[in-house]
Amino acid sequence: MRVQATSRILALVVPLLLSLNSHAFAALGQNEATVHESAAAAAPVAPATVAEPASGAAPAVAEAAHGEGQGEKPGDVIMHHILDNKVYAFEPFGEITLPEIAVRPFGIDISVTKHVVMVWLASAVLLVVGLSVGASVKGMNSKQSPKGLANVIEALVDFIRTDVAKSNIGPGYEKFVPFLVTVFFFILICNLLGLIPYGATATGNINVTLTLAVFTFVITQVAAFKAQGVKGYLQHLTAGTHWSLWIIMVPIEIIGQFTKPFALTIRLFANMTAGHIIIYSLIFIAFILKSYIVAMAVSVPFAIFIYLLELFVAFLQAFVFTMLSALFIGLATAHEHHDEDHALEHAAHH
């Protein structure tokens, strides 16, 4: 009974508070509007250098036509945070304009961007952690067990070695363990760096994930050639079907080779981007509805929940990328193992 009573009171009070809040926010919004207008007035100075005057004037007019002082839509703000750019902003403290490289080999812009900085940071973390752990493990005899960070890393490396590489690739998996471990830790650290304040998710950039997938692709193809030889590789493309079906099977198999890295690329990119978009969207609900209550009841708790989920996803996606890479390598080198098994059987028979 008491629960019912409180819920009824809440049902009465909450809308009231909401309406009060929206009034308060509306007043705030008007103040913000003036700020935004002054910002909008100041803004065209910067873009004028980039855009030609005719097209530069059009957005300003459109903005003025909106009239409500909402210079930036939530979508624009979200995209600004998700996408790569050449300015590293530390919001209340100012920003760093990253150096631009004028040399453009093949017309490709190779200037340093936010995500490039994060990739370097991830590499630096990886180097420091790897070297320190390696040094501490090297100084141990077989009876000691690693402590602290070395213990954590050992558990993860052993997991990748046995549960990912060994169970998916099978015999001859040792060659691929260094690559898999590197990819796992690199993606993991990139993902985690995106979750700390002022960080950016390098793996939320499709160029980074595509590069990682291309590594997997090249290694898979080379491993397939090495394991099966040219003849076996070509036979694999026909999928063991009758020759009259080759005209259908060969293109499908060739496309299949390229679908795998493409799927790896999109999966990691979309997962890391989606999480950030969801967090921003949840925060923007409070701004769109202009209510403190929504901010406290919906935005903050749900954003924290999604943040924790992202923490899990950071590990999961690093694992999934590594696992699928191992799986593809295992599929590509499968022939070799059959032969080895046969050879073993033969040896056992004789």
Added chain:
Amino acid sequence: MEGLGYLGAGIGAGLAVIGAGLGIGNIAASAAEGTARQPEATSDIRTTMIIAAALIEGVALFGEVICVLLALK
């Protein structure tokens, strides 16, 4: 007419999520059943489940990426 793009993006996102939800739900159900029948195969089943779920999720995310492109274009 401009709003139709947003409508399409919203509906598309919903449909992609329905598909992925059904697929991953099926996998989880089968995995739970399998684990209950054969507890000793738990780790193998878990690995297979994660791979299959990741593949389905990947396809769903293709759809979501297209929807985001539609909505934010």
